[in-house]
Amino acid sequence: METVVLTLDQVEVNSEGYLKNVNDWSPELAREIAAKENIQLTEKHFEVLNWLRTKQAEGVQLSIRKIGNSGIVDIKQFYALFPGGPLKVSSKIAGIPKPASCI
Amino acid sequence: MSTIITHVKGAIYLYITNQNNYQMKKIVILGAGMAGTVMTNKLFRILNKDLWEITVVDKDESHYYQPGFLFIPFGIYNPEDVVKPKKEFIPQGVNFILNEVQKVVPENNQVILKGGVILSYDILVVATGTVPVPEETEGLKGDLWYKDIFDFYTYEGTTQLAKKLENWKGGKLVINLAETLIKCPVAPLEFTFLADAYFTEKGIRDKVEIFYVTPLSGAFTKPKATAMLNKLMEEKNINVIPDFYLQRVDNERKVIVSYDEKEVPFDLLVSVPVNKGDQMVEESNLGDEDGLNFIPTDKNTLQSKKYNNMFVIGDATNVPASKAGSVAHFEADILTENILNYINGQPFEGSFDGHANCFIETGYGKATLIDFNYTTEPLPGKFPFAKIGPMDLLKVTRANHMGKLAFKWVYWHLLLTGKKLPVSTNMSMTGKLVETEN
CATH class of the missing domain: 3.50.50.60 (FAD/NAD(P)-binding domain)
Structure with missing residues (x-):
């Protein structure tokens, strides 16, 4: 079966730009979303994105601290890779829902 | 053989014991803060005292009314307004041990206290809270x-x-x-x-x-x-x-x-x-991936995700609800029901919905109020009764502030000892105003 890679104008996103369906994601789509955030994705970015996608699929509640403990990046590096609000930005590029805060 | 009948929430539970081979079963509750104290009182009330022995462990003999800490810096409360001895709220007939928990060894159903004292348990309730x-x-x-x-x-x-x-x-x-x-x-x-x-x-x-x-x-x-x-x-x-x-x-x-x-x-x-969970969570290797010593807990049943006879309540859990007294209080109703289900070998009937209810002081003798759960965000409206309130959700009013002040009395006199309050355990939509989405 041929895999169709969707572009950003072919997928459904919510009002904040998060993918509505995690399965629409592809590395190509990630690059497209990242470009809108002025981020050019490197291998390190993808390591973080893949980790986020795996954890999200496992139902883990994501936090900056958890990523800092992931062994992939520390918190400072995470901020350097995804400036601003790194968890929100990286989640958007990873094609997963905006992390919900529990309060 | 004899039949023991226990009443809870209007339902009748039956269970059977062999009195010829009789041995007291043990519930150990770690922590006598708000969650632990309420659980102790509720369990003591409903469990058969000939069958179950309840033990509570805490390292601190003082119970603090923690919502009152907020008022002390501004001279609204004095320090002595917020502290009472813990033992006042532990019923006679419950073993209250003043000691530090070093670690739990769930594989052996044991708790090890400072000094090497070992407590064994049939059911463990962890209510060790969080600290800054x-x-x-x-x-x-x-x-x-x-x-x-x-x-x-x-x-x-x-x-x-x-x-x-x-x-x-x-x-x-x-x-x-x-x-x-x-x-x-x-x-x-x-x-x-x-x-x-x-x-x-x-x-x-x-x-x-x-x-x-x-x-x-x-x-x-x-x-x-x-x-x-x-x-x-x-x-x-x-x-x-x-x-x-x-x-x-x-x-x-x-x-x-x-x-x-x-x-x-x-x-x-x-x-x-x-904020981190108790050090003993780390010593016992019970915490989740955040490394903050909060214990993986089923967000509805409040059972530990790893050990069937371990239940977790209040700030000690990692459930995605607020770490707040109201949450612990609502959880206590659910957990009491579920522990009874567990004892009786029945499926869990209690399902916690993440209900939280918080007054927010806004100064000048006024406050606002929010009421929400895992899936419903705080909405405007009246609380707890539709139309008449007397409190208003998401509005700054004097009545809300009076509610917050009155809560101190409710806390010491009703809540800690597990008495019923006029607020539903799971969140109610009564009085809430829902806008239709555009």
Whole structure:
């Protein structure tokens, strides 16, 4: 079966730009979303994105601290890779829902 | 053989024991804070005392009314208003052990106390709560700790801060949350609003600049409550600095620094340090991946995700609900039901919905109120009764403030001893105004 890679104008996103369906994601789509955030994705970015996608699929509640403990990046590096609000930005590029805060 | 009948919530549970081979079963409850005390009282009331022995362990003999800590810095409560001996709230017939838990060994169904005492259990209830740990952040507990840097979630912190505020002449007051996951997430907002009123009433508000510095994207998380609270911040001339994740405190320059090197200077820093679960959770290797010592717990049944005979309640869990007294109180109803189900070998009937109910003091004898759960954000409306209230959700009123003050009496006299309150365990939509989505 041929895999169709969707572009950003072919997928459904919510009002904040998060993918509505995690399965629409592809590395190509990630690059497209990242470009809108002025981020050019490197291998390190993808390591973080893949980790986020795996954890999200496992139902883990994501936090900056958890990523800092992931062994992939520390918190400072995470901020350097995804400036601003790194968890929100990286989640958007990873094609997963905006992390919900529990309060 | 004999049949034992237990009543709970109008239902009748039957279970059978062989009295010829009779042995007392043991429930051990770790922690006699709010959650542990309420569970102790509820379980003591419903379990057959000939069959079940209840033991509670806590290292501290004082019970603190923690919602009262907020009022101490502003002289609204005195320190002695918020403390009573724990044993006053533990029923006679329950073993109360004043000692520190070193670790739990779930594989052996054992708890090891300081000094090597071993308690064995059939059912374990973990209610060891959370504490602020300023040591987690570089420089927070440095030279300026309790000089120009204070916390207010501890008895010591809040009483020290009260002394500081008495003589403080003004400057930059920074309220900072070191983490998103903190106990009573509305308390820092309340502190900020009360500080605004306090300095205004003292006649020095023009000499105090207030900054609310948070790792969240706004004053709160849920959209409707955030919009309402951001507006209040603006009206009260409080500067909100969002998306600030604290990395360190520079004591020499008196600035807080974020992971992305943003800086906020302070003259007086009121910090909400990183919150962690009890050290014994780490010693027992029971915590989740955050490394904050919170225990993986089923968010509906409150059973440990790893051990069937371990249940977790209140701030000690990692369920995605607020770490707040109201949550622990609602959880206690559910958990009591589920522990009975567990004892009787039945499927769990209680399902916790994440219900939280929080007053938010806004200063000048007024407050607002929010009521929400895992899936429903705080909405406007009346509470607890439709149309008549008497309290208003997401509105600043005097009645809400009176509700908050009255709660202290309710807490000491009804809540801790597990008596029924006129608030539903799972969140009710009664009185809430729902807008249809556009």
